[in-house]
Amino acid sequence: MPIRIVRTPNDPANMIRVEHFDSQRDSRARPQGNYETDASGRITVRPSAARSIEPQERQFMIGLDLAQSNDWTALAVVERLKTGYSVPMLTRTRGAPYPQIVGRVADLLETPPLKGQAELVIDATGVGRPVLDLFRASGLDPRAITITAGQKPAGSLRHARVPKRDLINVLLLALQAGTLTIAQDQPFADVLARELAELRVKITASGYDRYEARDGEHDDLVLAVAMAVWMLEKSPSRLR
Numbered sequence: 269m270p271i272r273i274v275r276t277p278n279d280p281a282n283m284i285r286v287e288h289f290d291s292q293r294d295s296r297a298r299p300q301g302n303y304e305t306d307a308s309g310r311i312t313v314r315p316s317a318a319r320s321i322e323p324q325e326r327q328f329m330i331g332l333d334l335a336q337s338n339d340w341t342a343l344a345v346v347e348r349l350k351t352g353y354s355v356p357m358l359t360r361t362r363g364a365p366y367p368q369i370v371g372r373v374a375d376l377l378e379t380p381p382l383k384g385q386a387e388l389v390i391d392a393t394g395v396g397r398p399v400l401d402l403f404r405a406s407g408l409d410p411r412a413i414t415i416t417a418g419q420k421p422a423g424s425l426r427h428a429r430v431p432k433r434d435l436i437n438v439l440l441l442a443l444q445a446g447t448l449t450i451a452q453d454q455p456f457a458d459v460l461a462r463e464l465a466e467l468r469v470k471i472t473a474s475g476y477d478r479y480e481a482r483d484g485e486h487d488d489l490v491l492a493v494a495m496a497v498w499m500l501e502k503s504p505s506r507l508r
Contacts, residue, residue, distance in 0.1 A: 327506045328386035331496030332373065332410075333488045334395045338363050342488035343373070345382070346496035350507055352447030353497060358456040360488060366399050370406050377408070389413060389499045391491060392427070413495050425502055435494040436467070442497055450493075460489040 327348040335341040341364065345357035361369075377386055392400055392412040403410050412427045415435065422429040442448035443464075450457055467487065 325506060325508070326381055326385050327500070328382055329496040329500045329503075330373070330376070330382070330386055330388045331492040331494070331499075332369075332388065332390040333492040333495070334366075334369070334391055334399060335362070335488065336394050340488045341369060342492040343376075344489065344492035344496055345386070346448075346493060346500060348500050348505060348507060352445075352449070353442060353500065355448070355450045355454070355493060358450075358454060358460060358489060358493075360456060360459070360492075366395070366402055370402050370408070373403075374406050374408060387411065387499075387503075389495050391415060391495060411499060413499070415491070425499070430498065435491065435498050438498045438501055439490065439494040448497065456489060460493065463487050463490045 331344045333342040342360040388410040393415045
């Protein structure tokens with residue numbers, strides 16, 4: 269069962285509630301858990317899933333929230349559908365060196381149905397140019413987002429500077445409208461739901477809303493999904 273967000277404007281704690289609900293959407297919007305991670309952390313598609321892929325044009329965006337030190341690195345695959353978006357894969361890892369992460373992502377991009385139909389967007393906020401260069405040296409051509417505390421996006425779709433509030437709002441609006449579906453039984457779906465539930469809204473002196481994880485909590489999966497959805501929203505659709 270997918271998850272959706274219920275916001276309660278009159279709540280003094282500014283909490284966001286996460287609910288599970290039934291969906292009668294197209295079966296392609298209901299992820300079937302065909303992705304798995306082996307003991308070494310390598311991401312693969314189960315053989316039965318690879319054989320069942322139909323030769324049709326599809327459009328995916330992979331959001332990668334890169335961690336520093338021993339924090340979590342999160343990856344989300346988001347597929348554009350004619351009715352909205354679905355998340356067929358969520359995963360995260362801790363403590364992996366950047367070259368290893370680059371290798372895993374490169375392997376994933378060569379796996380059907382992503383091969384030739386997926387783009388990559390990474391969070392360049394903390395890791396900076398050296399890690400971007402690692403990806404490019406491996407033959408990848410990622411888009412990059414630097415997350416800011418500003419009021420307006422800037423830059424280009426190759427390297428954008430985007431306020432965190434914009435990323436989170438795009439994700440929450442899609443969840444509230446039911447145009448983004450995430451299967452409850454997918455690995456890490458519960459972690460994503462918990463991260464969403466732990467978001468806190470703070471209103472600045474200028475009247476803008478800012479989203480922050482509660483002390484001691486993480487928002488890596490939230491940002492990975494949000495970056496992918498934001499980038500798809502800004503990119504032209506290839507679906508006919």
